[in-house]
Amino acid sequence: MRRRKPHVASAMTDIAFLLLLFFLIFSITTHRVPSDVTLAASETAEIADDHQLILAVDADGNVYTGDQIIAIADIAYVPVVSVYADEAVPFSALYPLLQHLQENGVPTVQCVVRPK
Amino acid sequence: MRRYRRNVTQPSDIAFLLILFFLVLTGAVVDRALTIASSEVTTAHVQESPVIITVDTAGVARLGQSHLDPSLRTQIQGKAVIVEASADTRWDSVVAALSTVTDYGADSVSLSMGKQL
Numbered sequence: 001m002r003r004r005k006p007h008v009a010s011a012m013t014d015i016a017f018l019l020l021l022f023f024l025i026f027s028i029t030t031h032r033v034p035s036d037v038t039l040a041a042s043e044t045a046e047i048a049d050d051h052q053l054i055l056a057v058d059a060d061g062n063v064y065t066g067d068q069i070i071a072i073a074d075i076a077y078v079p080v081v082s083v084y085a086d087e088a089v090p091f092s093a094l095y096p097l098l099q100h101l102q103e104n105g106v107p108t109v110q111c112v113v114r115p116k
Numbered sequence: 117m118r119r120y121r122r123n124v125t126q127p128s129d130i131a132f133l134l135i136l137f138f139l140v141l142t143g144a145v146v147d148r149a150l151t152i153a154s155s156e157v158t159t160a161h162v163q164e165s166p167v168i169i170t171v172d173t174a175g176v177a178r179l180g181q182s183h184l185d186p187s188l189r190t191q192i193q194g195k196a197v198i199v200e201a202s203a204d205t206r207w208d209s210v211v212a213a214l215s216t217v218t219d220y221g222a223d224s225v226s227l228s229m230g231k232q233l
Contacts, residue, residue, distance in 0.1 A: 012128050013131060016132050016135065017131050019131075019135050020134050024138060041208070041211075042211055042215040043219070044216075044218045045149055045215065046151070047146050047148060047149075048146070048147040048148060049149075051147070085207050086207065087206065088207065089207045090206060090207070091201040091202070091203060091210055091229060092204065095227075109152050110149035110150070111150045112148070113148055113149060114148070115148050
C-alpha cells in the first residue's frame with residue numbers, strides 16, 4: 001500500500017505568517033514621525049513622492065529624523081526632503097531648515113500635510 | 117476509533133486575510149504634500165516679476181492690499197508665486213496660503229520670510 005504524502009498546508013501557513021510579519025513590521029517602521037506632531041491641513045495637496053529623507057519639526061521647532069533630534073547643520077543632501085511640520089510651529093522656527101536645504105542644493109521640499 | 121482530520125486551513129486563511137489587510141493598509145496610507153521650490157526659498161528676484169503673497173501673524177493672506185480670494189485667481193494662474201510669511205506666522209496659516217495659491221494654478225510656489233507684518 002502506498003504511503004500518503006505529508007500535508008503541505010502547514011508549510012503554506014508558515015509562509016503566510018512570515019508574510020504577515022513582514023507587512024506588520026513594514027507598516028510599523030515606515031513613517032516614524034514623532035506622535036506629537038500634528039500636521040497642517042490642506043485641500044489641494046498632491047500625493048507625495050517617495051520619501052528620501054523625512055524630517056519632522058515639532059511645535060517647539062525641534063527637528064527630528066526618526067526619533068532623534070538632529071542639528072540642522074548635520075542634515076545631508078538628498079534630492080527630495082519631506083518635512084512633517086507641526087501646524088503650530090512658527091515660521092521663524094522652520095525657515096532656517098528651509099534655508100539650509102536650499103543652501104545644500106536640495107531641489108524639492110515636500111511639505112507633508114493631512115488632507116482636509 | 118474515529119480519527120478527526122486536522123483542520124489546518126483555518127489559520128492560513130486568517131493569515132492571508134491579514135496579509136491582504138496590511139497590503140491594502142500600506143497602499144492606502146499615502147502622504148499628501150505641497151511641493152515648494154527650494155531653490156527659490158530666499159531669492160525673491162530670480163523669477164521675472166513673481167507674485168508676492170504676504171501672510172501676517174494673524175494668518176491673513178494678501179496680494180498687495182487685497183485679501184487672497186478667488187477674484188485674484190487670474191493674477192496668480194501660471195505665475196511664479198512667493199509666499200512671504202512673517203516670523204511669528206503659524207505654519208498652518210502658511211500651508212493655507214500655499215494651498216490656496218496651488219489651487220489657483222500657480223506655476224511654482226516658493227517661501228520667503230518677510231519682515232514683521
